[in-house]
Amino acid sequence: MRALRLPGPGLAPTLVELDRPVPRGGEVLVRVTAAGLCHSDLHVIDAGLFRTPFTLGHEVAGRVAAAGPDATGIAPGDPVVVYGPWGCGRCPRCLAGRDNYCDRRAELSWAGLGLGRDGGMADHVLVPSARYLAAIGDLDPAQAAPLTDAGLTPYHAIQQCRAALRDGTTVAVIGIGGLGHLAVQLLRALTPSQVIAVDVRDEALALAARCGAHMSLHAAPDAHRHVRTASGGHGADVVLDFAGTDATLEMAARSLRADGDLVIVGSGGGHLAVRKPSTLPSGARVSLPFWGARDELTEVVALARAGALRVEVERFPLAAAPKAIDRLRAGTLQGRAVLIPDL
Ligand SMILES: [Zn+2]
């Protein structure tokens, strides 16, 4: 089978031929029908976070191809997506389906599917357990694959501050990329809040408007003033920052209402001073959500099947993965790049 392998830190991923894995025990072999390319893949390629080589791809849809003798609850041909933040599989968090916050995360040399463990930018992927699979029914695989991260991550971030998103509240979404455009749709589907989208790119703001944002703002140095005005003068109740750079964190902190929630989703490596006093308003809560829980993935898939989520995708054959990565790097993709092995 073909697989897009990361040969070493800083080296370009290459498509190589590998033996198809054979599932043992409770493992499941999935034939990949779609694999999303994520901005964090660039970070994985460049930063050498994990031991190499391994196959990239942490947003995966496919069909069950074969299963080990101990795998239960699945049948060959089942259309599925793969829950990616695999943990140790044994700690209380993992057993409760919150593998994203595995208690042994620091001891593991990987962060999950396609993140130090072989991922789905390949013809097949080996999944450690059927509990990491969610049924997708007749959802288009190219739509379904990005739900596992670009959909699940904002869903989890929104669930963390759901109580704060009542009638008459305002939420600012900074960064309308793969995750941000789904965050806007999720906020519109799940909350009555006013949604303000912020980005530096005109086309991203146009996308936010198509996704249902009430207002789109250029990420100019005075953007926080516009957020304050639009929210009745006090600032946003919740700010979701999908970039996490110095500039966006500063904007996020200045846009936030006292007693508001600042949710940092993007791993842009920016600094935010948490001290008293600082640019953060009093009573602010700062959270650093990572990915999402297993039952949340099921909920995201249900929302997509009900028509509440529409992922902007650009399809590429698996063999064109290097081109898709170049386009992602250059910032010229329209929506999520999705690799299709059968294309
Ligand atoms: Zn990702």
Ligand SMILES: [Zn+2]
């Ligand atoms: Zn664990």
